[in-house]
Amino acid sequence: xxxxGGEIVVQSLIDEEVEFLFGYPGGAVLHLYDAIFHQQQVKHxxxxxxxxxxxxxxxxxxxxxxxxxxxxxxGPGATNAVTGIATAHLDSIPMVIISGQVGTPVIxxxxxxxxxxVGITRPCVKHNFLVKNIADLAETMKKAFYVAxxxxxxxxxxxxxxxxxxxxxxxxxxxxxxxxxxxxxPIIKGHSGQIxxxxxxxxxxKRPMIYSGGGVVLGEGSAELxxxxxxxxxxxxxxxxxxxxxxxxxxxxxxxxxxxxxxEANMSMHESDVIIAIGARFDDRVTGKxxxxxxxxxxxxxxxxxxxxxxxxxxxxxxxxxVTEVLREMIVLIKSSNIVMDQKALEAWWSQVNKxxxxxxxxxxxxxxxxxxxxxxxxxxxxxxxxxYITSDVGQxxxxxxxxxxxxxxxxxxxxxxxxxxxxxxxxxxxxxxAHPDSDVAxxxxxxxxxxxxxxxxxxxxxxxxxxVINLNNRYMGMVRQWQEFSYESRYSExxxxxxxxxxxxxxxxxHVGMQIEKPADVRPALEEAFAMKERLxxxxxxxxxxxxxxxxxxxxxxxxxxxxxxxxxxxxx
Amino acid sequence: MRHIISILIENExxxxxxxxxxxxxxxxxxxxxxxxxxxxxxxxxMTVVTGGSDxxxxxxxxxxxxxxxxxxxxxxxxxxxxxxxxxxxxxKTSNETREEVKRLSDIFRGKIIDVTSASYVxxxxxxxxxxxxxxxxxxxxxxxEVLRSGPMGMxxxxxxxxx
Numbered sequence: 001x002x003x004x005g006g007e008i009v010v011q012s013l014i015d016e017e018v019e020f021l022f023g024y025p026g027g028a029v030l031h032l033y034d035a036i037f038h039q040q041q042v043k044h045x046x047x048x049x050x051x052x053x054x055x056x057x058x059x060x061x062x063x064x065x066x067x068x069x070x071x072x073x074x075g076p077g078a079t080n081a082v083t084g085i086a087t088a089h090l091d092s093i094p095m096v097i098i099s100g101q102v103g104t105p106v107i108x109x110x111x112x113x114x115x116x117x118v119g120i121t122r123p124c125v126k127h128n129f130l131v132k133n134i135a136d137l138a139e140t141m142k143k144a145f146y147v148a149x150x151x152x153x154x155x156x157x158x159x160x161x162x163x164x165x166x167x168x169x170x171x172x173x174x175x176x177x178x179x180x181x182x183x184x185x186p187i188i189k190g191h192s193g194q195i196x197x198x199x200x201x202x203x204x205x206k207r208p209m210i211y212s213g214g215g216v217v218l219g220e221g222s223a224e225l226x227x228x229x230x231x232x233x234x235x236x237x238x239x240x241x242x243x244x245x246x247x248x249x250x251x252x253x254x255x256x257x258x259x260x261x262x263x264e265a266n267m268s269m270h271e272s273d274v275i276i277a278i279g280a281r282f283d284d285r286v287t288g289k290x291x292x293x294x295x296x297x298x299x300x301x302x303x304x305x306x307x308x309x310x311x312x313x314x315x316x317x318x319x320x321x322x323v324t325e326v327l328r329e330m331i332v333l334i335k336s337s338n339i340v341m342d343q344k345a346l347e348a349w350w351s352q353v354n355k356x357x358x359x360x361x362x363x364x365x366x367x368x369x370x371x372x373x374x375x376x377x378x379x380x381x382x383x384x385x386x387x388x389y390i391t392s393d394v395g396q397x398x399x400x401x402x403x404x405x406x407x408x409x410x411x412x413x414x415x416x417x418x419x420x421x422x423x424x425x426x427x428x429x430x431x432x433x434x435a436h437p438d439s440d441v442a443x444x445x446x447x448x449x450x451x452x453x454x455x456x457x458x459x460x461x462x463x464x465x466x467x468x469v470i471n472l473n474n475r476y477m478g479m480v481r482q483w484q485e486f487s488y489e490s491r492y493s494e495x496x497x498x499x500x501x502x503x504x505x506x507x508x509x510x511x512h513v514g515m516q517i518e519k520p521a522d523v524r525p526a527l528e529e530a531f532a533m534k535e536r537l538x539x540x541x542x543x544x545x546x547x548x549x550x551x552x553x554x555x556x557x558x559x560x561x562x563x564x565x566x567x568x569x570x571x572x573x574x
Numbered sequence: 575m576r577h578i579i580s581i582l583i584e585n586e587x588x589x590x591x592x593x594x595x596x597x598x599x600x601x602x603x604x605x606x607x608x609x610x611x612x613x614x615x616x617x618x619x620m621t622v623v624t625g626g627s628d629x630x631x632x633x634x635x636x637x638x639x640x641x642x643x644x645x646x647x648x649x650x651x652x653x654x655x656x657x658x659x660x661x662x663x664x665x666k667t668s669n670e671t672r673e674e675v676k677r678l679s680d681i682f683r684g685k686i687i688d689v690t691s692a693s694y695v696x697x698x699x700x701x702x703x704x705x706x707x708x709x710x711x712x713x714x715x716x717x718x719e720v721l722r723s724g725p726m727g728m729x730x731x732x733x734x735x736x737x
Contacts, residue, residue: 118588123599127642130587147642182737183584183645307636310629 003173005134006031006165007038009098012141014041015175018069020060020434021045022053026073027113028100031165036071045434045463048455050077052427054084055453058093059414059428063389064435065220067094067148074100075113078159079120083421085155086124090418091241092218094153096144097125103163104132117159126154134164134171142176151186152305153218186304190321190329198276198300198317199333205274206345207296207352208234211257214241214417215279215303216323221245222410224327225278231334233346235353237265239280241417244407249386254353255362258286259554260399263361263563266554268353269294270561276300279323282313283418292559302326361552361565362403370545371520373397373472376527377404380442380470383527388440389414389432393425393449396478397470399550401444423452429467430460440468440531447473447500447541457510460537468530469539471503474546482549486564487556507539516541576605577631578650578657578727581620582735584643585611592641593620602626602634606724614737617645621726648735650727657727661705662687663696664719665712675716682708693718701725 003011009032013021022045025033036044047053050072057068068088072081078099088095102111118130127147129140137160144156202208210232216225222245229236229252236246237257246253255262257269269275275297280286287293290312299315301308302323309318319326364374377400380388390405391414392398398415407413414432416424429443443450450471460467472478480495504514513536517526523542530538551566583589590609597604605623612619624634631649638644650657665675672694679686679696682704688695698708702725709720728734 119591122588122592122595181642184642305640307633307640309636311633314629 001173002170004031004035004165004167004170005137005160006035006167008134008137008173009141009160009165010035010039010042011173012138012175013069014039016067016141016145018042019066020057021069021071022047022057022060022431023071024050024053024073024077026077026100028074028102028162029071029165031162031167032071032098032100032160034167035165044071045459047427047459049453050080051084051423052453052456052459054081054095054097055087055421055424055427056431056434056456057095058084058088059391059431060435061088061093061095062414063411063432065411067096067145068431070095070097072097072099073113074102074117075115078115078117082120082124085121085157087416087419087421087424088155089124089126091214091416092153093155094148095155096148097155097157099157099159101130101159101161104161105163107161117157121157124155125157126152128157128159130159130161131164132161134169137164138173138175139179142179143181146179146181147184151184187306187320188322188325190302190319190326192329194317194319195326195329196333198319199330199337200339201274201298201300201317202232202276203334203337203339203341206342207271207273207349208232209268209272209275209297210234210236211239211269211275211277211280212236212242212245213239213278213280216242216245217410219279219304219323221279221323221327224324224331228327228331231331235268235350237261237269239283239286239417240402240415242280243402243413244410247408248406249408254357256402258283258560259288260403260550260552263359263552263565264353264356266552266560266563267356269297271352272297274298274300276302277315278302278327279304281308282311284312286560287312288554288558288560288562292561359565364548364566368545369520371517371523371542373400373474373542373544373548374404375520376470376472376523376542376544377401377444379524379527380444381405383524383531384440384442388412388442389436391415391425391428391432391441391443393443393445393452394420394422395446395449396474396482396548396550397444397446397449397472400472405444422449426450426453426469427456427459429469430456430463430465433465433467434463442468442470444470444472446478447471447475447503448477448497451501454506457507457512457537457539461511464535466533466535466537469537471539471541472544473500473503473541474544474548475500476546478548479550485549503539503541507537512537512539514539514541516543518543576623576625576651578655578725579622579624579635579638579647580650580727580735581622581638581647582612582645582737583618583620584645585616585618586643589618589643590620592643593622593638596637596641597622597624600633600637602630606722608724608726617737619735621724623725645737646735648729650729654730655727656730657701657725658699659702659705659725660723661698661708662721663698663709663712663717665694665696666716666718667692667694671713671716675712678708678711684708
């Protein structure tokens with residue numbers, strides 16, 4: 001089969017069984033778009049801004065485990081994609097981004113719509129390629145998918161100059177079955193000596209904790225994590241990125257940890273003597289002040305990326321390997337071990353953990369006559385039976401979603417954890433809905449975040465992706481306002497939006513259903529009504545309490561056991 | 575502490591910028607960096623001299639290993655090794671100082687590779703300390719230009735850094 005460069009790129013996507021290609025055409029990729037026109041297998045999703053394409057593909061990947069694929073043009077198309085690429089990079093999402101480039105003869109001449117895409121994306125990709133020769137195209141595509149999806153996943157950019165896709169130049173096409181890279185060999189199996197050491201430590205623990213992260217979701221380790229945790233009966237906490245890998249409604253789950261984690265999760269971590277971190281990276285939003293993080297603990301750390309280990313916290317038993325492999329090996333060892341666990345100590349530990357739990361740190365004012373954002377999320381959880389895919393933007397609403405929507409399954413919680421990208425939620429919801437057309441998909445957002453990628457409402461119309469937008473509208477950039485209240489004596493510098501569009505009319509203008517909900521009593525019926533409209537995108541504008549804060553909170557620079565809790569007077573702030 | 579990290583990396587466009595970019599993005603310092611292709615032209619050998627605590631060096635080596643183009647690396651300081659740096663120094667000379675500079679160069683086993691009526695270019699190899707000492711021994715006023723390659727090194731014995 002003889003193919004042009006443009007056809008080779010598209011055919012390689014077909015060979016990779018890519019379902020959706022999210023993109024936006026432009027000069028440098030016209031040959032590629034012509035090749036897309038001539039085939040049916042890969043469905044192209046035309047977004048309204050390249051950032052939306054990357055977020056949608058990213059969320060497709062997060063919700064399915066398959067790589068998300070993007071096609072953008074050179075110059076501004078490429079730079080618009082960068083925020084999305086960085087978002088995927090910080091959360092280790094497998095993606096292949098194909099960017100057009102000006103023709104090879106003019107590279108470096110400041111040609112029209114030329115940017116050094118390989119240079120610009122270098123710090124925010126797992127790897128990138130510039131393909132200058134059509135003969136390298138098929139193999140490079142294979143390498144891109146291989147690198148993106150193996151080891152610690154991540155985005156890979158393939159920059160393709162226009163002349164390489166020239167329809168008049170055709171070469172024989174063979175897509176490699178597999179690819180070997182001498183410089184890239186991800187480690188799968190953990191070191192058995194280290195695993196044994198870890199198991200000994202765990203079985204002798206008196207105040208143990210299981211600290212699970214996004215790596216368990218990415219590594220498909222949920223079943224192993226559950227079996228491992230059930231075997232040991234230890235308390236389990238999760239990072240923001242790991243939510244769902246362990247069922248939130250299970251008795252052993254003590255909630256999310258970190259800056260807006262539960263009191264019980266953070267206190268348990270602080271007092272613990274043995275902590276096993278599984279696919280988590282001791283992020284600064286988890287640790288708080290590093291020097292005071294878990295002062296009594298010995299750490300076991302399982303991660304597929306050696307550079308995640310001992311990056312911020314020195315660990316005692318590092319284990320590099322695939323989470324499923326390592327956990328399976330641990331489970332076998334635990335079952336066959338003759339170490340007798342100190343049941344008395346573990347009972348005492350659980351009773352302490354439960355005392356912290358009894359504080360009910362997430363409680364909020366349920367009698368308010370203004371809609372509380374937590375109430376909306378709780379009702380959403382009930383109306384969707386906890387089964388929906390939830391995407392979110394970034395800010396207070398994101399934390400409320402993480403705290404009040406109890407994820408029992410992995411890949412249901414789709415948010416920008418590492419980069420914290422406002423504008424992620426709506427395009428992400430579209431990507432998820434395309435992947436799971438029969439499931440409920442809701443985007444929990446705020447009136448500030450949603451406006452950053454609002455144009456994707458048009459994409460939703462075009463592809464009939466009936467997601468539900470849950471807009472927690474408090475007229476403030478809520479998280480900014482909260483920090484200003486606590487740390488800047490309530491000087492709300494530029495965190496208030498003086499004009500906010502009429503979201504109902506806006507939704508209608510794009511061909512969707514808009515609703516505005518003002519009273520707490522209307523929250524539930526409105527949600528039920530919206531989710532009953534299976535075929536429609538419903539934009540639900542909830543006018544929520546302007547002054548509500550996210551609690552508990554570890555303030556910047558504070559230690560993780562020094563948590564700010566909701567005081568009774570906080571209810572009266574409004 | 576000073577570390578010499580020797581890297582075997584794919585000889586591809588942009589490989590150098592991946593390494594240099596990693597150091598600047600993560601705030602590691604580079605004292606010197608040399609790079610050239612090896613006997614296998616698909617590979618380059620890069621030598622980075624850097625400094626930092628053991629933890630920082632551990633992160634540097636892990637981060638470098640994570641770069642897809644990096645095939646292998648070693649920290650030479652972890653075992654016995656030999657290292658050399660190449661230097662060229664251009665020195666002003668006059669009738670009175672020519673002999674003296676020549677003698678000094680001989681003491682340091684330097685070679686004079688360019689001569690004019692008013693200058694020498696001296697070539698010298700050695701460990702960095704020796705080169706420092708030679709420059710210090712010259713009269714400051716007479717030094718026109720100093721050019722150093724940065725150190726490169728190899729582990730002692732039969733083991734080597736190769737595929």
